[in-house]
Amino acid sequence: MNEPQMKREKFLIKILTWTPSLVLTFFYIPNALNKLLDPNQTGKIVESSVVMITAGIFILVGIALFLYNRTMLIGTSMLVLYMISIVLIHIYRGKPSEVLILILISTVFAAYMRKRPMQPLEEGK
Numbered sequence: 664m665n666e667p668q669m670k671r672e673k674f675l676i677k678i679l680t681w682t683p684s685l686v687l688t689f690f691y692i693p694n695a696l697n698k699l700l701d702p703n704q705t706g707k708i709v710e711s712s713v714v715m716i717t718a719g720i721f722i723l724v725g726i727a728l729f730l731y732n733r734t735m736l737i738g739t740s741m742l743v744l745y746m747i748s749i750v751l752i753h754i755y756r757g758k759p760s761e762v763l764i765l766i767l768i769s770t771v772f773a774a775y776m777r778k779r780p781m782q783p784l785e786e787g788k
Contacts, residue, residue, distance in 0.1 A: 683773035695722035739774040
C-alpha cells in the first residue's frame with residue numbers, strides 16, 4: 664500500500680474506535696449535569712440532594728477518566744458501577760431496564776475497542 668492510503672486507514676480506524684466512546688459521553692454528561700443542576704429530584708429511591716450531587720460528580724469524574732487513555736479502565740469501572748446500580752434500581756421498581764443494560768454493555772465494549780491493540784490491515788484479506 665502507498666503511504667497516503669495507510670495514513671487514511673489509520674485515521675479512519677482511530678475515528679471508528681473513538682465513535683462509541685463519544686456517543687456514550689453524550690449520554691453520560693447530560694445525565695450528570697441533570698443531577699448536579701437539579702439535585703432536588705422527586706420520585707427517586709433516595710430523594711437526598713447530597714446523593715444526587717455526589718452521583719453527578721461521580722459520573723463526571725468517571726467520564727473524565729474514561730476518556731483519558733491511561734485511566735480508561737478506572738473510568739470504565741466507575742461508569743459500570745454506576746450503571747449496575749441504576750439497572751438494579753430499575754429492576755427493583757419494576758421499570759424497563761433493557762436500554763440501561765445495553766448502555767452498560769456498550770460502555771464495556773467501547774473501552775475494549777479503544778484498549779485492545781490494533782492489528783494492521785493486510786492487503787488481500
